[in-house]
Amino acid sequence: MTSAVLVTGGAGYIGSHIVAALARAGRASVILDNFQNSSPGVVARLVRLAGTPIPLVEGDVRDAGVLRATFAAHRIGAVVHCAGMKAVGESSARPLAYWDVNLNGTVRLAEAMGEAGVATLVFSSSCTVYGQPDALPVGEDAPLRPASVYGRTKRAVEEFLRDLAGADARWRIAILRYMNPAGAHPSALIGEAPLGRPNNLVPLMCRAVAGEFDEVPIFGTDWPTPDGTGIRDYIHVDDLAEGHLAALDHLGSHPGVLTLNLGAGRGYSVLEVVGAFEKACGRPVPKVVAPRRDGDIASVYADASRALALLGWRATRGLDAICEDAWRWQRAGGRYA
Numbered sequence: 001m002t003s004a005v006l007v008t009g010g011a012g013y014i015g016s017h018i019v020a021a022l023a024r025a026g027r028a029s030v031i032l033d034n035f036q037n038s039s040p041g042v043v044a045r046l047v048r049l050a051g052t053p054i055p056l057v058e059g060d061v062r063d064a065g066v067l068r069a070t071f072a073a074h075r076i077g078a079v080v081h082c083a084g085m086k087a088v089g090e091s092s093a094r095p096l097a098y099w100d101v102n103l104n105g106t107v108r109l110a111e112a113m114g115e116a117g118v119a120t121l122v123f124s125s126s127c128t129v130y131g132q133p134d135a136l137p138v139g140e141d142a143p144l145r146p147a148s149v150y151g152r153t154k155r156a157v158e159e160f161l162r163d164l165a166g167a168d169a170r171w172r173i174a175i176l177r178y179m180n181p182a183g184a185h186p187s188a189l190i191g192e193a194p195l196g197r198p199n200n201l202v203p204l205m206c207r208a209v210a211g212e213f214d215e216v217p218i219f220g221t222d223w224p225t226p227d228g229t230g231i232r233d234y235i236h237v238d239d240l241a242e243g244h245l246a247a248l249d250h251l252g253s254h255p256g257v258l259t260l261n262l263g264a265g266r267g268y269s270v271l272e273v274v275g276a277f278e279k280a281c282g283r284p285v286p287k288v289v290a291p292r293r294d295g296d297i298a299s300v301y302a303d304a305s306r307a308l309a310l311l312g313w314r315a316t317r318g319l320d321a322i323c324e325d326a327w328r329w330q331r332a333g334g335r336y337a
Contacts, residue, residue, distance in 0.1 A: 005027060008105075030055045088199075125178065172251040208285060209330075277327070281327045
């Protein structure tokens with residue numbers, strides 16, 4: 001019996017695309033999700049894409065009993081850990097929740113993995129661990145100075161995982177620092193569907209253009225950038241998902257801890273992304289200037305050359321594809337039933 005990959009947060013935006021990518025590669029997966037910021041409806045869509053059943057465990061990554069039962073019931077060979085809270089602004093208002101879910105959830109998961117004899121883990125980290133870099137593009141060896149509670153929880157989890165691997169040579173861990181994931185699966189069966197008002201730019205533009213919101217806030221036009229708006233590295237979610245598969249393959253023959261940026265390797269300002277989305281949908285994006293958010297920085301984009309050198313991975317889908325696929329997902333409904 002072939003082992004499966006447990007994807008925590010597998011019904012979420014990034015996790016669901018990883019499950020879809022695993023299926024494309026002929027690999028089995030098990031989804032663990034508590035549906036705090038996702039929908040059970042995604043699972044049927046994933047089964048349709050995969051053409052095979054996908055086991056679902058509804059539960060919280062902090063629940064040791066649920067984790068033990070999951071490893072007992074399924075033959076798990078590796079884990080991709082996406083479950084967590086991820087909004088920069090919200091993290092400042094809810095630090096207790098962010099530290100509990102992001103750090104304690106990872107500790108509980110590692111304990112359950114150790115008990116089950118599973119030592120291969122890909123961790124969903126974030127470029128927010130860098131804060132405002134001294135130089136761009138930012139490489140993996142840059143100082144870690146996160147400006148938000150969210151970023152600090154991700155840095156702490158990274159440190160915990162390095163300590164874990166330092167104490168036990170069996171661990172094989174990839175820490176993947178995401179840039180800004182966006183877009184949707186080209187089938188329009190799965191995409192970004194946050195509950196409530198989106199925190200991220202692309203899904204907020206989708207819903208604003210569709211008439212669900214009056215306007216898209218531009219958080220600051222006085223940043224030290226060419227057009228005054230923040231610059232980020234936008235990576236297509238399918239490129240990101242494929243990076244996880246490449247990391248899993250690498251860990252098969254490389255113990256220890258691997259830390260990589262996953263990004264497109266260039267930055268786009270907020271206004272550039274708005275322009276690309278207007279081109280994709282053929283309509284103006286209603287927008288308004290708003291104050292800067294707590295924890296935001298001026299500019300960050302990745303040096304992703306290490307991922308190319310070690311994994312043979314690079315982002316191949318550009319900003320136009322991101323916006324076209326996101327708008328196709330929105331036109332298909334943009335939500336799960």
